Amino acid sequence: MEANLAEHACHLHRRTDGMTVTETDDLMIADSGIEGDAGTFNIVANACFAPDEVKNRLSLTAFKLRLTGRAFSWRAGPNSADVPFGSVKLTAGQREAAMWSHTADIPVPGLHPDLEIRRVRTPEELADYARILAAGWNPPAVTVVEFYDRVVPSALAEDCPGHYLIGYHHGEPVSAGELFLHAEVAGIYNISTLAAFRRRGFGGAITLAAVDSARAAGYDIVATRASAESEPVYRKLGFRADGWFTEYPVPIVPLEDRGYTTREQLVSLGFEHVHVENDRYDGPQTGVADISGVSHYFVRLNSLFEDGDEFSVWPIDDESLALEQEAWRLYVKAWDAGDQKPARLTELESLLEARRTTPPASARTIFAHWRFDERDARHDANGPTYMMRWR
Template identity: 75%
Template structure:
């Protein structure tokens, strides 16, 4: 594969604050902020995020992970801001390792310049404070950094993002499914969750179907996964759920009741690696299909490194 020269992209400040030093948001008559509790609210949250980030796939992603995202013990709390009863802004706070991270403060274009983003940020800090978190962190653009400084945040460094150019399939040397299979790539049966690439699902590994869960540690050419065997019954149910999902997606319909039932049944099996799971590195390549998936699986293959 040819080498790629990366150009520096967006630069963001790494900021933090003690929650006790950040002022309380308090009530505001023109904006009500509350935690997302229902699938309908989560859909509104995803719609705002998708519009602000120009990422339509966010709507699909949050629809598929709704049971986990809405669970009371979910580490991420999603917040919605309502202006005269209409959802116009959103934000996320994520609890991990004793730190509360604020992410994805977003506002619909028609509701900007009203300080709604600041209100959402303070609401997130209020949530962190109420949950007993002392340290709150976020990333801010150079334009927004002074705003967060006024709220009590301090800059402790900078992140620079390096966008990776997409190399056309025809320049990779292998473009068809048959060619990819010939160099060790294998079939992916099911994709249960996706965010910046496959997160969870079922794929052949050394010719045997196995569950996989991405560990979110990124490397130059592949990702780290936890993998474990899948029994015949679970595989059949996963494939049934996948076919129902694809049919609903292609028809533009809401997920059928049977799919909701299957997702609830399979969630514990496909999202929590057992103690016997092993770690592996995997590469992903799309095949020649113009569609993202069909009833047999996604239009990409996996290879163990």
């Protein structure tokens, strides 16, 4: 069941640009890269740490997640119930019963007179599915709609292990659910019905349709997670409880609370070197930084997030980079000595002004987060005391 949940959490990320999956023998981390997601698609699961490594692995993982600038949800199932989440200040949130059944023990569904259930096959149907799920939040979760809009090709691929079901009431999409086939388990997820259409048996009908699809696919075991409210419904259908799944939210840590981080740690998280800072106001405005190992000019366009900004970037040529680095060293030397700006620095700034601030037609617009490293100064000859991660 935990293996099914973990794969369900990450299989679309693997096939979607801008999303990442980090997997080791003892953990899976799915990062949607979507700003504002509250842990719906940024998920940690399948933790099975060795006893002598639990504290170290837990501490390092929680540390890395908190530095991403995005909220995560750590899903702990029966196999990871003993992980000491409290030692890294993670507090248990929602708890759901781990429920399962043999498909042969679940009744074959009859046709619901007021609900037409079909498998999602088109982008329009997937958009309907997403809107039903998003309506479960108040206000509706825009990140849910954004996620499914981005994963359309993967979700609709013939070899996708996720089968999305949608129920139409007189042509109107009102109920949804998903069957996910992995690890010899047919997992049922995201059973949702619009508020105005609840208590009509639509959710149960979608669930039974999912079980029927699992039977048709040759699966003997079907599993789901149930809240206290829905557990009696699943029991009535033939499911039994066997342990718990507990959510441990990993919240965003405000920038001012993160302190200094070693460059080695930042590099391990994907941050890159900043060569030059030419202007700064509430964070880097213009300068030169590495992006995927290649030096680029950057100009901040606006500040959209607490710690992530939008930049125009374009590669810098070797001559300009050498001149920028010379200018930076002169600036740092004068700053540290409390001296006036040297004439050579004024000359270089005049020469480089247009190159720094005028993006060419080929410039890209991308986002970056920035983090301070451990140097106890504003800057040194090698660059300012922060690094940037681009996406």
